[in-house]
Amino acid sequence: MCRNIKTLHNFKPPATNEEIQASSLQFVRKLSGFTKPSKANELAFNRAVDQVALAAHELLQSLVSNAPPRDRQVEAAKARARTAERFRSADA
Numbered sequence: 060m061c062r063n064i065k066t067l068h069n070f071k072p073p074a075t076n077e078e079i080q081a082s083s084l085q086f087v088r089k090l091s092g093f094t095k096p097s098k099a100n101e102l103a104f105n106r107a108v109d110q111v112a113l114a115a116h117e118l119l120q121s122l123v124s125n126a127p128p129r130d131r132q133v134e135a136a137k138a139r140a141r142t143a144e145r146f147r148s149a150d151a
Contacts, residue, residue, distance in 0.1 A: 071128035
């Protein structure tokens, strides 16, 4: 359920609003236990997603790092290699 909660700090280009929103949605889904809330809970659920996204934006804007920004494509390739190794068959 938390696939979209990824490190968003210190990347070039910076995290997009869509990435932050997706991570916020996954976080609220995990906390609430709802993939899709009922009509009765929809307003509270959506408000929570917006508040988490706002907090995430504020956090990312205020963080500083002395490390050079990471390249998204390089990090994605590393993640794919880790996944391939993790799910590699024992016979190979």
